[in-house]
Amino acid sequence: MxxxxxxxxxxxxxxxxxxxxxxxxxxxxxxxxxxxxxxxxxxxxxxxxxxxxxxxxxxxxxxxxxxxxxxxxxxxxxxxxxxxxxxxxxxxxxxxxxxxxxxxxxxxxxxxxxxxxxxxxxxxxxxxxxxxxxxxxxxxxxxxxxxxxxxxxxxxxxxxxxxxxxxxxxxxxxxxxxxxxxxxxxxxxxxxxxxxxxxxxxNPSFESWVAKFRNHGGFSNYWWDEPGLPIELQFMLRSRDLIRAADETGEWDEARDYFRSWIPDDEARAKMLAADExxxxxxxxxxxxxxxxxxxxxxxxxxxxxxx
The missing domain is CATH 3.90.550 (Spore Coat Polysaccharide Biosynthesis Protein SpsA; Chain A)
Known part of the structure; x- marks a missing residue:
């Protein structure tokens, strides 16, 4: 140099x-x-x-x-x-x-x-x-x-x-x-x-979401497994529980509905774009x-x- x-x-x-x-x-x-x-x-x-x-x-x-x-x-x-x-x-x-x-x-x-x-x-x-x-x-x-x-x-x-x-x-x-x-x-x-x-x-797709949380497995509610550090990302905890339950029962409707709720429809999309959300x-x-x-x-x- x-x-x-x-x-x-x-x-x-x-x-x-x-x-x-x-x-x-x-x-x-x-x-x-x-x-x-x-x-x-x-x-x-x-x-x-x-x-x-x-x-x-x-x-x-x-x-x-x-x-x-x-x-x-x-x-x-x-x-x-x-x-x-x-x-x-x-x-x-x-x-x-x-x-x-x-x-x-x-x-x-x-x-x-x-x-x-x-x-x-x-x-x-x-x-x-x-x-x-x-x-x-x-x-x-x-x-x-x-x-x-x-x-x-x-x-x-x-x-x-x-x-x-x-x-x-x-x-x-x-x-x-x-x-x-x-x-x-x-x-x-x-x-x-x-x-x-x-x-x-x-989580660009339903399939990638399922694969990610299957890979994470049954993690605890706490970062680093320390009770004083709760995971506050509710989507993360909900995803863990829904995918684990669906794998156990074979019933995927609740998991699919939850994931789809994160995809705004045309009307919601237009409002969110206008509001700079x-x-x-x-x-x-x-x-x-x-x-x-x-x-x-x-x-x-x-x-x-x-x-x-």
Missing amino acids: SDNPTPAARNRLLICATMLNPVPGYSFWLDFHLRQAALIMVFLDDPAKRPMFEAHAQAGRVLVLDGVGDRSDNTPSAVMRRQMANAQTAVAYALDHGFAWVAALDADELLYDESDGAWRTQENVGQVTFANHEAVPLAHEPENCFAECTLFRVNGRTDFMAYGNGKSAVRVSPGVRAGIHEFHDYVGEHHYAIGPVVLHFP LRVYSPVTELLRSDPDRLKEALLASLAQRSG
Whole structure:
């Protein structure tokens, strides 16, 4: 590295993610974030899925590693422990290899940033938090949720299925500790981004919802199984109970009705859009604007994954 690196070099971003069960469209996820990040670190919960990522790793900007921890435990708290440990590994790697920023995202999240990373150039800032908006589920199983889910619940203006406290990026420095939604012990101020957001696709379809909560199993009502830390996400607890009951009885009507209640009808959708409780975001359009050839490749790869 030169003695006077360019601003782009000084503000290089590393994005890390723990991949549990890569969704159809994971190729699009990678391609979308390679527009922003100098490197993506993918931590595999299932090392057997490494062949899915080998072609991307060969490009030199995607590093594929086996995740840490007990990967047989898929309760939400156990998954979060692994995510934090993997993000901590990414912070250490960034320090050793000259990356200025680390953002920890999930495989169902896109960092939607039309500012071209302007937030990375702010002086005296150690952490930036992005508001998250949540994709409205579809009534069908999508080929690529990142392309087909374009309607989002706006943070703070309507109920969410999942979390609503955003995700963060940190300017790396010795001693930084990784969390789930934020980092700790960083140097500098904490800013909230204006413009860039995280688009979250937690349950794009009924099928993906069932698969997710089957995978989580019969988790407790408490984070980290500690009675003093109750899980307050009622959708999460209700989903656990409904899917467990449906698997036991074979009766799925109640579960289907509950999931469908989160998909607004045309009248409700129009009212929510007018009240700015819903917004339209199109990651495909954003990628098309920046690189149409790359978009075509990503979508074709996504369709190939689905048909295979």
